[in-house]
Amino acid sequence: MLELAILGLLQEAPMHGYELRKELATKLGTLRAAISYGTLYPTLKRLKLAGWISEAETNSDIIPPMTSKRGRVVYKITAEGKERFADLLTQTGPETYDDTGFGVHFTFFSRTDRATRLRILEGRRRRVEERREGLREVLARAADRLDAYTLELQRHGLDACEREVRWLEELITNERSGRAPSHSRLGSAGASSSEPTAKPAAGMDTPPEPPRPHLDRP
Template sequence: MSRRSGVLEFAVLGLLRESPMHGYELRKRLNTSLGVFRAFSYGSLYPCLKTLVTNGWLIEESTGTAEDATAPAGRVVPSSSALGGRRAKIVYRLTPEGKERFEELLSHTGPDAWEDEHFGVRFAFFGQTSRDVRMRVLEGRRSRLEERLEKMRASLARTRERLDDYTLELQRHGMESVEREVRWLNELIESERAGREQRRPAEQDTSHDTGGLPRHRGSTRPDPSDDTAK
């Protein structure tokens, strides 16, 4: 049972659902796919993998070339023989129970889902999430942020004069960041709604399809001058 970590467990299951991987690569993916929002070290990852195995959600396989990850792979037992690519050490694969578990987590809409620590990871797996859950999470997040803005405005109004310029500037910048995220959420929610309208009110309880995200022009700039390389 052991209530191991929310976020890390979720992310690991989610990444492994896409394809089996070994720990080292998993960690890299964790720290890029989930981007700025969270970073994990081996000290967290490996123990987590162990308990997930114990829970029967993962199985350890040995090897199969790393490039071969998406192949059928009927548990290859290596015996250190001829292998094309670099040999991987321990490859973790999601069991059917693990997949079930992940789906269960995906459908959770508890109020934690839109807290800072969880929201990023939830969003990262929206591709696997049903639209109604996506909606609830986005809207939950938005009202969470609006509530926060409320408080900030109130406390700012109460204390405005007693604060020095820097504290004030910090506050201002903080609020602006939150407001910016709210606007972002508004766009996303709107385009989710638009997506819903497009498809006819036919059935399909768990329909997984993207409502078409708001296309942003320059993807954070094409960046022609990649000088500062280390």
């Protein structure tokens, strides 16, 4: 997945290692594991040996922090790298449907053909539905043995799964009808799937609502 992400970013513009690491963190979001230089540079070296990217020395004397002389090397995607990226976009499988794999592929959905997008969305929906059923089973079988906070955590996980399934079903419907989701819709869907649900746990007191101001009518 890191290979796919790097090639996709370098299709947008050449970058040095520091810029790549920053863009990877921005594109993939805070839910992705932090990408260290110890992970990034070996991957860049492997991509270069494969002929998918190339290096070019910059004339700048400004070296990004924490990068030493590596910051002077700019990475560019090659013609072979563009073909590799296009091939990776069409590959689907179990790893494509987990959290990280789905996130990386979804980042580049605008460059993915509709049939592949549908396969990935449907595979992701099956994965989340399996997770949802597992949480339902836990709650049905062991809810009375869980403390209030553990129970609330399980309920929150279930709520998140149900929201994501609804979101995926809407995306699948749009794909099948040929409609692209709007920027505002994607933003609201992403926010709703990551925000915690404010439910009081069992055995916990619900704080009273503040008094509402009285409005005199004329």
